[in-house]
Amino acid sequence: MSINLAQLSGYLQERGALRRTPAGIPVLEFSLAHESIQMESEVERKVHCEMNCVAIGSQAQLLATIKPGDELKVSGFLAARSLKRRMPILHVNTIEFVEGNKNGI
Secondary structure: OOOOOEEEEEEEEEEEHHHHHHOOEEEEEOOOOEEEEEEEEOOOEEEEEEEEEEEEEEEHHHOOOOOOEEEEEEEEEEEEOOOOOOOEEEEEEEEEEEOOEEEEE
C-alpha cells in the first residue's frame, strides 16, 4: 500500500486568482509559508519553507476569501504539477483556519 498524506501549517504567502476548469470546477493555486522548530537526530532545527498548493471545488472557493498573512492548517496529497513539471504541489483536501496571530495575541 502506498501512502501519500501531507499536513502543513503556515501563513498564506500568495494567492492566485480563482479560475475554473473547462467543466466549470473552481481551482485556486496558492503558496503557504511555514516556520517551525523540528527535532532531527535529537537536535532542534529551525525550519522555513514555502509550499505551492492547489485547492479544487469548494476548498478553492473557501480560500478565495482569505488574504495573505492569514494562518492555515492544510492536509492533502503531493503530486507533480504537470507531466512536464515534476516538482510537487500539495493538493489540499482539508483546510482549517487558525484564529489570532503569530504572537498569540
